[in-house]
Each structure stands twice: as structure tokens, then as C-alpha cells.
Amino acid sequence: MSPTGNERPGQATSDRTPTGEPASAGPHAEGVGGRVLRALLTQRLVLLAVLVVLVVVVMFALDAAGRLSASYNFDYMSAVLINAVPLTMLALAELVVIVSGRGGIDLSVGSIVSLAGMFFGFAYGLWGWSLPLALAATVVVGGLLGAVNGVLVAYLGFPPLIATLATYYAYWSLALVVNAQRPINSPPIQGLYDLSRTVELPLIGPYVPLVPFGVFLFLLPTVVVVWILVSRLLYGRSLYAIGTNDVAAMWAGLDVRRTRAWAFVVSGAISGLVAVVTVSQFASARPDAGTAGNGMALPAITIAVLGGVAITGGIGRVAGVVLAALLVVWLDAGILLLVAGNIASQVQLLALGVILVGAALLNGVTSRRYGLST
Amino acid sequence: MHTVAETPLLTLSGVTKRFGGVQAIRHADLTLLPGQVHAIVGENGAGKSTLIKILSGAEQLDDGTITFDGAETHVRGPSGAIDLGIATVYQEAQLFGELTVAENIFVGREIRRRGRVDWVEQNRQVVELLGRLDLPASLATREVSTLSAAEQQQVSIAKALSRDARVLILDEPSAILTQAEIEVLFTAIRRLAEQGVAIIYITHRLDELFSIADVVTVMRDGSTLGTYELAEMDVRRIAELMVGGEILEGRHDREPAGGQPRLALSGLTSAGRFEGIDLTVAAGEVVVLYGLVGSGVAEIASAVYGVEEITGGTLTLEGDSIRPRSPRHARSLGINLLPANRKLGGMFTFQSVAFNISVGNLGVFRRLGAWMDRGRERGVARDLIARLAIKTPDERTPVGSLSGGNAQKVVLARQLVERPAVLLLAEPTQGVDIGAKEEIHLIVSELADAGTAVLVTTSDLGEAIRIADRLVVIREGRVFAEFPARARQSEVLAAAAGQRDDVDGPGSGEVAS
């Protein structure tokens, strides 16, 4: 590592403002009002929360004003949550990898979804494994595919971008050939669709909207587990440590390589779980599940970045990523009702772009104004 | 001391600067005469760096005036300062690892010929420049990333000299230089002063002021207290002005609890770095390895810590032989090390103080297998913040916003979470002000009293003599001489100093890669 390299902590990028785990703003004495405003302007988390509320309120207003082609209500909001499940989970996978620093990034998540999905298709759909077994096995397979990245990056010293780009291509191919590019949709697989049906919550059921089952079965557990992993377990500490300054981490006696490698394993395992989610959503194991269209990796990274994860490593919070995902999903859902025809899907692009740039600029400019960057 | 012209070259009056909530500089006055070597001292966070950052255009002042050559001026950005003839060597080397030394020296103001960089001419000038600093010409085409920290520091100085400046600002240039290298630097400074260049010299090593500076301006929490002829000052008075009160002097007398060696190195060798090192450290004993940067001191410590590869000899802890494979392994054996380069090897800049303290002993905070006991972490952090008198709003503050001295204490605190059997301290007070230095030395003695075996490696002679129960001089990777406590400076210097042959030697090794 060059002693003058970019990795030197305290670089002049807004990502470096201590909005990340666990440190908060610097030692500045000021009034309560000032602190609140400052939090809004400089902390991605607060900004995102406000934006989410804003979107929902505006949509409800438009709905009330009869400007929407259908009512934007809590039922719709929760029904579309199912779209958030894979994206959010993969964004969390990226969080773990990106926080590990040294240009950490995982382009292969989409291909892992495809390949692990095909494995799940075989195991549950053709070999007749039990659901729990097949599910667990798929997660393991995902983890192993991620481990390949981990070894390449942490032990062999490949740049993460290269390693995961290579596996992205390789897994993509493998997923296509394992079943001669045919999807697997045997009866057991089709039966899985119930997993993404909406269900009524126990007890409070009648009073709150129906929520897609998948949200409880996959998303919430993943969110909780990842949150525990990065901010409550020892591993989280090593993760943020190596992401912040891996030379110091080495001197502090941390196992830098192991920690970094595991970040990719975790990312792979989450992708494996996402594979099960998509198979159940599509009631079919598709060889291009994670690579169709623009693929899943870039959107996931986009959400992570929007959620305030600093690609320079060491900074990023689960809450930020989740908020970012909610923001995008609920905004997109609203746009589909607000705009008719082809243009809807196009406007979604515009909205996402504007939010990304806007939020980043706002946080960036203001945090400098507040003299946070060293 | 030569005499200096009387018309001020540069005057600062009523300068103030605030960063968000922090009043970095409350009120600063400064008058700089041509050919004068003007020292600025002050505790960490006193405002020295900020003040010179204002002069060098890196920061803009909020209030006050700068007069240059009798005319009031505004320094517009770094290039503005360079145009005025103000050259600065910043505290952290501002070099580019992937570029050669020659390129680094001319970057931003390359010599052009027909639209392209004139490599030959640049190289010629650089070689000549390096000559002035007694540096080998071969350095010119080396990539900076391959140089030792000290060599890099010298390159930045060469860089500053290369601009025929009228004002040369040096922020803690000596912090990582060897005695010999410092001498070379001083010669260069004096030569410049003779030519009428005014020099601003910031340091935490008060003793060296008397051999280089004409006058000293003392800063305390953001204000200049005044400027004094060094002729009428002594270290003690300067120090008292800095901290604003009485400070203790000399070593704290304590009875070294000799007895069984806890750590023993016999014939320890690391090919090309050091060889045949025989050394013992007993529980409760403070042994200091004094050696110039590149002499191998640093490598000995990192070898014991499992970073440097051991190619020969044996290492025993409490009698049984050990061979640390990694810092992780060493710590599991109860051997902790305070890394020399705080910024690179010590601090997790934008993480909290608590994070920085706990990260070295995560095992201690293990609960139910893999959980982080955050309550315990908070407690331990607060406890150590109090014990080491670390100046920070709270344990959640990012360590990057603490001053060097306090940041250093945080990194030290990391080593004390569990009382280590053996504590290795590499350059424990580098770039730390005298107050903090005082406290750190006190902490070290207390640790020893409490039965820890302490091995210190330092290139700061004053420090070495101050805290050593036994002082071992390392030269060219070998044990060269050994002194009891209270050794005489002159003797130790005689043993270690006066050699130039170590500049091209193996890199200082403080920078792990």
C-alpha cells in the first residue's frame, strides 16, 4: 500500500463524513435546532427518512386529488414490497462487501442468483429434496460461489472489481448450460409461489394491510441478521476496521484476509437466498434470473450507494440501505400509477437518477459547509 | 547566530479562523523578518498547523490581515502562495507514490519544452538539489512509494527548497528524521537563512529549537502568547508557556524490579535487517532500544510482534520459546505493540474513540460466542479515557478529530485494554506535544511498576534517557552499546550519532505493507 495512496483515512470526499457506524459528527458545540438541521443536511439516514415520508405524502395527496389512475393506498404499498425483497437483500450483500474496503464491490451477485437458483431448481424441483434442506443447501452453494470471490480477492490479491467481474461472467455461463438454458418449473417449484403471496398478519391482521409473505420469510430475517452481523457482532467490528484502515487493522491483530474473504462469502450466501426468493416469485428457476435485462448487480449497488454506503470502505449502515430501497420501490410504484403508457418506466429512471445525484450533492456540499471533512 | 535585517518580510495581525464549531485560531500575531528562523511551538491542537495552512493558502482566514513585503495581501489558494514565494512542507508528506522523486518535486510546475515535460532538465536540477541535502542522486528516479518515511520527508523538504522561496514553512519536519538527517536539514536551513530566506519552523522537540531558531512564538489554544528571543529562553520556560503552568522535569525515579527476564531475544536475526540481537526484558523493567531510523530498531520490535520475518535466533517468553507468526498470534501471547506511524498504522480515523480502543482486543468484549459487549466497551473506553486523560468530548467522537497527542493516547489505550505481559512501544511520542509526552512517559512508568515488561524503540534521545531502566544502542542492525539508567546524553550520542552510512540502508520498516 503506497504511503500516500487514496486509502489514507480522512480523504476529502463527502463519503468520509462520519455518518457511518458507529461514530457520529465531530466535536462541535451548537444549539438543538442547529443540530437537527445539520443532521438533516449532513446525515444520509435522516435525509432518506424525510424523502420516504415525502414521497408517500405526495402520492397520497395526488391520489386524493384524483391524479392517479388507481388508489395509492397502504395495500398497494405493501403489495409492491415484494418487488423490494430481492433488491434490498442484494443491496445488503453489497453493503457488507463495500464496507470491507480496498475497492470492495461484488458484481457477481446477479450471476450467483441465477446459478444458485438453478441449483435450487434441481434440488427442490427435480431431486425432490425437502424445502428446508434445498433452501439451506442453496444458501450454502451461494456462499461457496462467494467464497471463490473471497479467495481471489483476500488471499490471491485480485482487485475485487476484476475478481467479481470474472465470476460474474463465469457463473452466468454456467447457469445457462447446467440445464441447456431451459428454466425448471416442475410442480413443486410452481407451488412455491405461495411464498410471495400476501398474507394477513396474526392479531393485528385486520387493521393493517396484507403484506407479502416473502417479506417476512426472507427480507426481514435478512435485514435483522445483516444488522446484527455488522453492528452487534465482533465480526462487524473487524469488518469496519479493515474497511477503514487495513494496515492499522493488521497492527491491531485482526485477521484482515479472513475478515475480507468472509465478506464475500456472506454476500454470496445472501445471493443464494435471493435465488430462492426469485424462484418462488417467478414459480420457475430461470437460468437468467439475475442477469436478465441490466442484471441485478448494478441496481443493488445503486441502492447501497444511495443508502449512504461509502465505496471507499468503512462506512455504511443497514438502515440507510433499507430506507433507500423503500424510497425507490414506493416511488416507482407511484410513478406507474401517475404516468400512463411506456413513459412510466422511463420516468422511473429519471426519478432514481435525480434522487441519487441530488442526495449526494446535498450531503456532500453541506457536510463541507459544516467543516466535517478533514 | 547571524544578524537579521530589520524590515519585516511578513506580518500576521489579528488572524482568526474557525472550523464549524471549533475556534481553531482565536487571535494570532506574527512578525517574520528576512533571514530569520522563526519557531512556532504549542500543544497539539494549539493552532500551529492551521496558522501555516492559512499562510500557505490551504485555508482562508476568517479575519485579520496578512502583510507581505509591506503590502497587505490575500493568499489565493496554494498556487497563490507559491507565486508569492511561500513554500511549505506539510506535516504529512504530500507526495505521490506512483510518481518518481523528480516528478514529485516538480509536479504542478513542470519544466516544459515544446509542450512536453523536459525530463532531462528536471532530472538535472533534482540531482543537484538532492546533492545540497547530501542525498544520493539515484533517488531522483525512484518511485516515491518505494522510499522510507524518512526519505519521503527529506524529499518533501527538497521539494520546498526547489522553489526559490522567500518564506519556507516547515511543519514538524524533524518528527521522523534521524539525528544525522536533522543535522543535514539544519545546515540547509542555515544556508537558506544566510541567503535571506525567512523560515517558519514548527516542532514538538523543544531541545532542537536552541540549535536552529532565532526566535520562538508560543501558541496556546488558538492564540499567540508572544515571540521571544531564544537567547533569553530555556526549554522549561517555553514548555510552561505552552501548557500554561508548572510541568515536571527529569525522569520519575522508580526502582526497576529486576529479576527473571520475561522476554528474551538471543541471537535474533532477520536477514538484511538486523542480526544476532541478544536482549532481555524483565517484568517491571523499561528497556529502550535507541537507534537512528534505518538502524534496525523498528524492525526488531516488529519481529517480536510477528510482522518482520525471523530468520535466525530464538525468542523466549517466560522461559518457553515462541515464534510469533502474526500480530494476532503475538497478542494472543500477551505481546502488544504501539505502532510507530499513528496515521498509517494506528488510527481508524473516522471511527469513534471507543471503536479505536476496543478493536485491538475484541476477544475481551466477546459475549455469548460472537456478540460485541457494547456496554463493556463503553465502560472500558471511558475508563481509559479518564486514566490516560485523553481530551475528547466523549467516547463516540471520531478519533480523526482529536489532536495528534490525544490520538496517540487513544492508540496507546488500545494496548492497555488487557494488561499486556510485554508492551512494545515504537516511537511512542512522535509528533506529540510536551504535555502529552509527559503524561505518556508517566503512564509507561506506571505500567512497568504494575509489572509489565516494556520495550521502547525510539529515535528521540531525550526520551530514551528519560524513561530507560536500561538503554541499548542499536547500530547497523546490531547491539552496539548498552547503558544503565541515567546515562549521559553525550556518551549515548557518541555511541550512536555521527554516522551517515544508514541513509540508503533498509527502509525504516515502520510502514507495514
Add this chain to the structure above:
Amino acid sequence: GCTERTDGGGGGGEGDAGGNGGDEQVTVAFVPKIQGIPYFEAMNTGGQAAAEEIDGLEWLYQGPTTADPAEQTDIVRSLIQQQVDVIIVAPNDPDSMAPVLQEAQDAGIHVATSDTDAPSSVREVFVSQASAQGIGEYVVDTLVEAMGGSGQFAIVSCGETAENLNTWIEVEQEYTESEYPDVEITEVVYAGEDQARATEMATDLMNANPELNGLVGQCTTSAPGVAQAVRDAGRIGEVFTVGVGTPQSMVPYLEDGSSSGSILWDVEHLGYLTAWAGVQLARGEEFQAENDVSEDITGVTFDEETKELLLGPPLVLTEENASDFDY
């Protein structure tokens, strides 16, 4: 209670879907595989034409920006929320569409497929442009004729997982085997929805195998792609191409002979028929064995047990007739 439960839009939908008759407003929504390609935009034109002529018909058209099944299901979901009367889909992935169509039906919405079927789904009718058999055989016949009855040809397809393309390819392989003993299909490659890639692959195929004298561009993006490759290689007259391409995109190649013909059907008519079928469903009217849909769409057959409406035989676009179509 903080929410008025609408069961994803069912309540309302049930109402107008059930009590249908006469010619009150009927909203038919069509979701193409992907927006912005002439093929589906032409279907949209046809649908709009139908909306003009059939009174009470409101035609909605909303497609994803990439051929992505996920994005497609999102759109269907929003249509369910909008409580339209009929949802007709050209699924990117039949299996993934099935469950959502089920949802739509549960919400009291009539569902159908067009252009590409979702056999395993609850769709009430599939509006078919032409039988896979028909298309496959037309393609092979036209190409082999151009090739002079013998030689080797390769197929440049698009999405590896595209259901209808793969069935056409199977037909082509079997048909060639049985009908043309001295014609051989060397290989099948997949270029995705990427024209440039199709051209590259066609070029590589020609280089790798000098014997090759025929190329099939299996979808509307690869049809012009392969023709372009032949044109660039300057081998017009040596290597012949046939594709499933839209008229306008094929005109230049049909003119200079780099394409020997494009197999298609009247896409606007397909759109019209799709809209019409939607109305029939909404109004609960049975399909006849032979249906006359409009003055120029007549004799549309309906297969009772497969529930397929068949537009008719495909047509071969040539230099002469291609420019008659404005898509």
C-alpha cells in the same frame, strides 16, 4: 383500522367484470415483452385502431424498458391495482407470469395472452399470430429455396430462454431433417437482444465455416443483424439469410439481396385481434370456430380445447411488399 381493504383491487373489478353485457366501457390493458421495438409498437397501433372502431373499448398499453420478467410483473401488478377489466400479456417468461395472472383473476380480472403463450397459466385465451409449425416451416422453405436446395445454415437466435423462439427453432430443426436431407443446420447461437452482437456472431460463423451458405435471424433484432453481416462481408449471393424481422427494418436488406425474405404476419392486425378478444372476454361472449373480426380481419379460427385464436398463416415479406407496411 388505518386502511380501506381493497383486496388488491378485486372488489371493484369483480363488479364490472361480472355484470357485463351491452357495450358499456371495457378497459383492455396489453403488456408487451418490451417497449420501443417496432413489433410491439405496431401491435399497439392495431389495438388503438380497434379502440377507434369498437365502441366502449379503452385500450391501455404499458411495457417494460428491458425484456425483464420482473419489471413486467410489476406493471401487471399496477394494472391489477388500477382494476382494469382485461389484462393481456406477451410474457417474457411464461412461468413467471402464471402466478401474477392468477392474482389478476382472483381480483376478478379477465386474463389472456397474446404473441407468446403461458400454457400453464389461467389465461382464458391465447391470441396466436401464426402456429409455430407455420413459422418454422415458412422460414426453412424460404431459406432453402434461396440456398438452392442444398448446403449448410446456422441460426442466430436472441434470448437463450425465449420460449417461442426455442419452439420455432425445434420445428425448424425437425422440419429440415425430414424435408431437406441435403441441408444441414450447423449450429444455433444466441446474441441476446443485441443487433451488433448478432452481426458479430454471424460474421464469425461465416468465417469459421466457408461451406456455410445460409443464416437465419430468428428474432426481429437478429434478422437485420445477420443480413448486415452478409452485406459487410461482401458475400451477397453466396450466403443467404432469412429472418423473422419487421418490414421497415428489413427493407434495405431485401432490396440489396442480403436478405432473401422475412417471415412475419400483419402485426397491426394481431394487435387489433388482441383488443377485440379482450372485449369479447369482458362482455362474456363466446368465440366462434370462425370469427370475422373486422372487414379486413376475417376467418380467425378458434381452437376450443387449446383456447387459441389463430390470426392466420404467416406472410413472407419481400422486396415488393415490405415497404407497404409503415412499421
Add this chain to the structure above:
Amino acid sequence: MIGALRRRERILPPPVTGQEIVLVGVIAVIWVLLTLLTPAFGSADSIQPLLVRLAPIGVMAVGMTLVIVSGGIDISVAASLMVCSVVTAKLLVGTGLPMLPALAVSVALGGLLGAVNGLLIAYGRVHAIIITFGTANIFQFIGLRIFDSQTVNNIPATFAFLGRGEAGRTLEVPHSFVLMLLIVAVAWWYVRHAASGRHYFAIGGDQASARLAGIPVERRVMSAYVVTGALVGLAACMTLAGGTATLDQNVGVGQELAVIAAVVIGGTSIMGGRGSVLGSVLGALLVQTVRSGVTQLGWPSQLANLFVGLFIVIAVGTDLVRERRRRR
């Protein structure tokens, strides 16, 4: 004499990097193997199209190298490519513009889009990846709006000069390839010998220090993105030249990864401060060779990506090993 030369060499930054040598080696091996396995591969008919399709990626990779060396990244190239090509295509169809003016328009437009990125990144001081992720979406929106849900049909062969066909070659050498070489040569000289070129390495190494050294960081960063944009504009024309008479919205999909991959395979550090233009083009060539190799060998095209992945690992891995040896 020789001695003098050698000393002069040492003064200059190294002319070719290790990674470049490795890549040349790997590519050479693949080419030899392919020619042995399928003699057709060696033929002009097969090399020419390979070089033609290399050109647009290579051209964009040159710009991307500047951007990444200066410590940034540009995710938006694919979207910019889309905007440039659709606008240019519509111009060609609508106004029958001759080649050079059309080229100028496309390049200018690309430069404009690049300037948007540059402004936001250099003066907004937000990390490039965030900005360009955002602008990528915005540009894509713009492009789709211009397409207006239709393909652009009957595009005249104005760019045949840059195309794959006969008109695109002189003495059997494709013009677009020559153009790419030209640009590479200029860029290679610029980052090696021009002062401002060297600045990119400094900025990528440590932006704050570069600023203190008096380098006009904002201006340089800005220009890196403008140049990239302009080159994307050029690449758009090459894409039109290599494409069919119809242009659809899929143009450019996935190109951002292709370009970034080429650059990083070429030995440019994603962390900035280190990199080489030549390597980037070689990286692109490696990927293209593997792709067309798989098809020419008659292997299932679904396997192409697998081999691309493998060879990326091989090429980069070889260099890593070499580096480690050098360190010892």
C-alpha cells in the same frame, strides 16, 4: 552512448507496464491456438471484423483510463453512447448529414454529457461512482425519450467509412481501427510526456496533496470526463457504422462493464494513481478475441462468458504473481 540511452530511459516513466507485456503474451498464445484450431481465424476476413468491433470499446477505454487513473469512474458511458447514437442516427435519417458534420455533432454531444458528469464530480466534490450512477439513469431516460418507443429505420450508410464493409478499409486495414490506434497513440504520449497528463496520476494518488501542489484539480478532473464523453460520441458513430440500418433502444446495453473491465484488466488501479492507456486497449482486445474465438470454434455461445471470465483471471493473475516475484 548505450549507457546514456539507458540512463535517459530511467529518467522517463516506464514505457510499457508489466501488465501490458503479460496481456500481449496471453493474447498471442490465444491467437496462435485459435489459428491452429480453426485456420480461418488467421484470415483477414476474420481479423478485420475483430479489429472493427474492438474500435469503439478501445476508444471509450482510453477515456475511461484517464477517469479511473484520476481516481474516478464513469458508469454512464453506456447511457451516453445510447443518447449520442440515437441523436446522430435521427440526424442522418432526417437531414442526410454527411459524415464529418455528423461525427462532429456526436462528439460534441458526448462531450456535453461528459461535461455534466465533470461539473458535478469536480465541483460538487461527490464521489464519481454516485454521480455517474445517477447520470446514467438520467441519460438513459433522455435517450429513451428521443427514441420515443420507436426504432430508427433506414439509417443511410454515411459511416460506411468506419464500418466493417469494403468501404471501411484501405489496404485491407479497417479505418476505425486506425483511428483508434491514432487516439491511443496520442493519449499514450499525453499521459506519459505532457505535464497535464502526469497530473492525472498525482490527482488519483492523493487529491488533497495534488491541490496543495498547485495542480488545478477541478479543471483536470473536469476535462477527464469531457474527453471520455467526446470519445463515447466517437464510439457512437463507430457503433452506427458497425450496426444495421435500424437502431433500437438496446444500443450500448452493458457497455459500461465492458469498458471498465477492459481498463482494469489492462492494469489500471481502480483506486486511481496508476494505469496505462495501452493496457486498456489490450484488455478490450483480450475479451473480444475470446468471444469471437468461442463462436469460431463452434463451441456453444453460452460458454463464451465462461471463457471470458477464465481469461480475465489468468491475465490478471499472471501479473499478480509477477508483481509478487518482483517484490521479493
